[in-house]
Every structure is written in structure tokens, then in C-alpha cells.
Amino acid sequence: METVTESVTHAGAQAGAQAGAQAGLGFAAALVRMSHLVQHVFADVSREHDVTPQQAQLLCVLTSGDGAGVGMTDLSRLLHLEKPSLTGLVDRVERRGLVSRVRDDADRRACRAELTPEGEDLAVRVHGEIVARLEALAADLPGDDRLRVADTLTTLLARTR
């Protein structure tokens, strides 16, 4: 616990020192900045494909499914959204013809969101473009480092489930 507190002070001091220096960001600070960069890439790519980042994320989550569509409740968990937020998001994406709601035969309350062919197409293009840009950013990084980062982050992510 002392380690944590110490790191906080440390990172705070660094952040206050100089904005553009980039000399040895703390672990947390590096993650935060990286997160902003990723969000930025996400926003750029989404915009170029005429959807919002949230809509793009919805499409990408749907591609990960087995193709049978995902229920609204599951989706809200996957996207960390309350149900009313999701209703609106799916509404807007459905209006654009990228997704369609399919009523569940087994449970007449439920419905699943499925990608339309255009939605599938867009999702694949957006996903590919985002991955490509991130890989491109790291292109001149030693392959070893890239692998270690991916592995370490994967481990860290696994612990949060």
C-alpha cells in the first residue's frame, strides 16, 4: 500500500514538472496518456466512417459475437452502459441501417441486436483501420517490447474480470 501512495506522489511531481518532457512517465500516467491516444484514434477513424466512436464500439462488440446477435442486457454489460443509454444507441444505429433488432422466440420480452450486412462491413473496416493505425504507431518499436507490452497488459486485463 505504501508503494501505491509513493507512486502517486511521484507521478504527481512528474506531471507538474514539465508537460512535454516525456522523460519516464509513471506507469499510471503512461496508461492514461496512452488511453487518450487510443480514444483519439478511435474518434478519428469513426468520424472518417461517419459514425460516432460509441456506435463504432457497438458494431465491433457485435462482430465479436457468434453471429446470433447479442441481447440488450448483455450488451449493456459489455459496453458498461445503463439500459436506457443502450436503447438510444441501438436506436440510432438501427436508424442508420447498421443493426437490426430481432425478437427472441424463446423470451418474448427480449430482443437481440444483429449486424446488418452493411453494419458488418463497416465494423470490419473500422476495426481493421483502428488496429492498423495503432500497429503503425508502434511500427518502429522493437518487436520484443511490443510483445511484452501486449502480454503484460493482457495479464493485467485478465485480473480485472
Place this chain on the structure above:
Amino acid sequence: METVTESVTHAGAQAGAQAGAQAGLGFAAALVRMSHLVQHVFADVSREHDVTPQQAQLLCVLTSGDGAGVGMTDLSRLLHLEKPSLTGLVDRVERRGLVSRVRDDADRRACRAELTPEGEDLAVRVHGEIVARLEALAADLPGDDRLRVADTLTTLLARTR
């Protein structure tokens, strides 16, 4: 360049394969997931302090300054926001008494955004809490790995400036 293309296909195949497996995410996929996690932490902490993530980010950026405040144009660059978006954001944060606009003596068009004492206080608390949670998440990670990730990401971030 071939490496990039290959990685894309690779990551795409992995993403489609299984959602919860977590076995060896690609570099880009790991970054994207990490980004979502960070965003989530940001949102949680901000909410607990009764501000939005965007407002919290604004406060944090202002603490990094030398205390003399930051001009709106500079802020919009730092936050990747168009100027009208920033006007609104600063309006709302100013209404909450966390920031105040100070007119520039040298250029009477310009103004600088400065943290009020309460804003400074909140910024420090939010920043500390975010860093603490991220460090806590990585607490059971080997210190070596944590350092390497921080260094590699710092290098990567430096190249995008």
C-alpha cells in the same frame, strides 16, 4: 509494412475467435482494452467526485500548468477539442466554481483558465485517486514488467508528438 498488415489480420482473427479467452491479445487489441479500462476508472472516480470525466480531465490539465493558467486556444489543443466545445466545458466548470477565467493583460481578446482553490483541491484528489487505482490494479504485477510497459509506452507516446 508487411508486419503491420500481418498483425491486423492476426488481431482480427483473434478478436473474432473468442471474447473472454484473453489468451495473447494482439498489441493493438490490448491497447484498446486497456484504454476502455482506463476510461472506466476515469468515469468512476470522476462520478464519485461529482464531475464528468471531461471536466476532471480539464482540471488535471490545468494542474500541469505552471499556475499562471492556460489560454483557451492552448487548452483546446491539449484536450483535442474544437474551441466552441471548450467554451462550453469551461463554462460548466466555471459555474461549479472550480475554474475562473482571467483576462489577459497583454492581449485583451485572450483569457486564461485558472483553477480556483476548490478546483485545485478537487483536481489533486481526482488525479491521485485515478493513479492510485491504476497502480493498485497492477500491484501484483512484477515491478520489472510495470517499468518496461511504462518505458515502452512513453517511447511510443513521444513519437506521436
Place this chain on the structure above:
DNA sequence: ACGAATAGTTTGTAGTGCTAACAACATAGT
């Protein structure tokens, strides 16, 4: 069959972020 739980939607509110159009000031050119 009846009450509680669940799936999703509607309503109302606050905030976000963009473009286009604007007002005020600063600066360079003549």
C-alpha cells in the same frame, strides 16, 4: 393464479462536441 423478478422502453434532464457565423481585438501592409 398471483406476486416478484426480468427485459426493454419512454420521459426528462444535463452534458458533449461539432460546424457556421459572429464580435472584439491585434497586426501587417500600404
Place this chain on the structure above:
DNA sequence: ACTATGTTGTTAGCACTACAAACTATTCGT
């Protein structure tokens, strides 16, 4: 000095995001 041009920040209007509270329709436990 004076006008043209650029800069700084704002306003207006739009679409989207996200939430809580309240609602409808259906399912499930007993």
C-alpha cells in the same frame, strides 16, 4: 493613420451520449 487580414474567444443550432425514474410486457416461483 487606415484598411485588410488574421487571431481569440463566443453564440446559435444541431445530433449524440448517458443517466435516473417510471413504465409496459412478459416470465417465473410458489
